[in-house]
Amino acid sequence: MTEVNVREKVLAANASAARGLRASFRDSGTLVVNLISSPGSGKTTLLEATARELRTRLRLGGLDGDIATDRDAQRLRDAGIPARQILTGGACHLDARQIEAALAEEGERLAGLDVLLIENVGNLICPTSYDLGEDFKVALLSVTEGDDKPFKYPAIFARAAVTVLTKADLLPHVDFDLDAVASQIAALNPSARVLVVSARTGEGMDAWYALLEESLAEKRTAVAVAAAAVPA
Amino acid sequence: MHETGLAIEIHRIARAVADERGGGALESVTVAVGDLAAVEPPLLEFAWRAVVEGSADAGAALIVEWERARQDCASCGEIAERAPGSWLRLCPRCGEPLRVTGGDALDVLRVVFGDGASGRERGAA
Structure with a gap:
């Protein structure tokens, strides 16, 4: 009998694929956001509005993870941007190798984008653990889901750089305490940004668009600075 | 519920460790699971049994x-109290937000395996 001490990450294979993706997104100057929320919180609706607003200024593309149907990717294509569905066949999250494979199969259609929008499988738990090579995770929480969710599902709210509170047009009809949610998120993740939006009415959406455009500009500046710092 | 996928990865990693050393069947695999890894140990163990069964x-x-995970309060230092199944968010003494570090481990720590075919041949020789 032999005993071997190792200390290998269970998700090492995913981490390695994610590193490769991150390097390739850096080379192409593509901002990548990974949207995570429960089903029905409005990820696709937010992205449809984003596509319609930003497609004239930026080259956008989408990857949509779901158990079944290509409905979400079709909705993004209908909103005017290239998008591919990734069917997980029952798995509760996207992993980096699925992103690699989907981008390889799409080829030029999803190459050299300004912003790649990844819509994860609707689930507040499992997708949190899988690095997809993104610049940051975005958690969505709709006001109809209840204002206790950040403390009930802490991992995603602790790791998402941005939380978008969606369906703000329904606030008058539900008991959803915005301040309570903001203070829970601040306790879990002091540097997180919190946006309150309604993709349906457009309320608050300018801040979301500005966040994407500023993040893209910051990434490109950082890449240019890093390239200039490398001795010839 | 992604424990099945994790169990498959754990088996792949452990098998590679044993195979590199000419080892045989796995006896045990020890993994570290952190508070914040979003993994339920009973589900992982159940998935593990399903993955190795028949192999x-x-x-x-x-x-x-x-x-x-370690919880620290800027004023009160390390806080040992826990919320059920997770970590606290606010210091139970002064109410300030706690800084949480670590607890994200999801690592294969140790692999124990029997002799492989080549090992047994050497033993018999």
């Missing part, structure tokens, strides 16, 4: 070592 490693044990 040469059937019956190999999965041993889970739980790694806790």
Whole structure:
């Protein structure tokens, strides 16, 4: 009998694929956001509005993870941007190798984008653990889901750089305490940004668009600075 | 519920460790699971049994070592109290937000395996 001490990450294979993706997104100057929320919180609706607003200024593309149907990717294509569905066949999250494979199969259609929008499988738990090579995770929480969710599902709210509170047009009809949610998120993740939006009415959406455009500009500046710092 | 995918990865990693050394069937695999890894040990153990069943490693044990996140309050120092099944968010003494570090481990720590075919031949020779 032999005993071997190792200390290998269970998700090492995913981490390695994610590193490769991150390097390739850096080379192409593509901002990548990974949207995570429960089903029905409005990820696709937010992205449809984003596509319609930003497609004239930026080259956008989408990857949509779901158990079944290509409905979400079709909705993004209908909103005017290239998008591919990734069917997980029952798995509760996207992993980096699925992103690699989907981008390889799409080829030029999803190459050299300004912003790649990844819509994860609707689930507040499992997708949190899988690095997809993104610049940051975005958690969505709709006001109809209840204002206790950040403390009930802490991992995603602790790791998402941005939380978008969606369906703000329904606030008058539900008991959803915005301040309570903001203070829970601040306790879990002091540097997180919190946006309150309604993709349906457009309320608050300018801040979301500005966040994407500023993040893209910051990434490109950082890449240019890093390239200039490398001795010839 | 992504424990099945994790169990498959754990088996792949452990098998690679044993194969590199000419080892045989796995006896046990020890993994570290952190508070914040979003993994339920009983579900992981159940998935592990399903993954190794029917393979040469059937019956190999999965041993889970739980790694806790550390909670620190800027005023009161390290806080040992826990919320059920997770960590606290606010200091129970002064109410300030706690800084949480660590607890994200999801690592294969130790692999124990029997002699492989080549090992047994050497032993018999």
